[in-house]
Amino acid sequence: MKARVTVMLKNGVLDPQGEAVRHALGTLGFAGVEGVRQGKVIELDLAETDRSKAEADVKAMCEKLLANTVIESYRVEIL
Amino acid sequence: MKARVTVMLKNGVLDPQGEAVRHALGTLGFAGVEGVRQGKVIELDLAETDRSKAEADVKAMCEKLLANTVIESYRVEIL
Numbered sequence: 001m002k003a004r005v006t007v008m009l010k011n012g013v014l015d016p017q018g019e020a021v022r023h024a025l026g027t028l029g030f031a032g033v034e035g036v037r038q039g040k041v042i043e044l045d046l047a048e049t050d051r052s053k054a055e056a057d058v059k060a061m062c063e064k065l066l067a068n069t070v071i072e073s074y075r076v077e078i079l
Numbered sequence: 080m081k082a083r084v085t086v087m088l089k090n091g092v093l094d095p096q097g098e099a100v101r102h103a104l105g106t107l108g109f110a111g112v113e114g115v116r117q118g119k120v121i122e123l124d125l126a127e128t129d130r131s132k133a134e135a136d137v138k139a140m141c142e143k144l145l146a147n148t149v150i151e152s153y154r155v156e157i158l
């Protein structure tokens with residue numbers, strides 16, 4: 001079973017990486033880019049076949065390792 | 080208009096970051112994680128209101144800046 005985790009900085013947390021991308025896009029001539037936020041996506045290949053158990057496992061992984069829940073929010077999708 | 084770009088390393092390209100996550104999950108006691116690939120997600124806030132023009136713009140941004148198309152593939156979603 002495959003799972004996808006998307007981790008983004010929470011709203012209000014400064015995102016220098018996104019800001020750098022926004023600036024670089026402007027330099028390259030792309031007008032009209034009003035904001036950029038950059039996060040990470042983690043695709044997991046799981047041996048677990050039960051959908052709800054897989055989701056619970058991945059949430060535990062996020063809490064323990066994949067996301068820093070002080071400043072980041074995460075979203076889990078089971079594919 | 081909002082757009083989301085997901086950039087992943089192509090299949091066959093070594094992903095040391097994903098491999099490190101897989102190993103760390105094993106160390107933390109999460110068994111049954113068979114593979115991990117890590118990529119990045121970029122959320123863009125665009126002034127453009129035409130859906131197809133926004134999609135074309137974002138694809139051009141990917142080709143020029145956001146993805147290294149030699150080793151990375153990208154997916155564009157207009158939200």
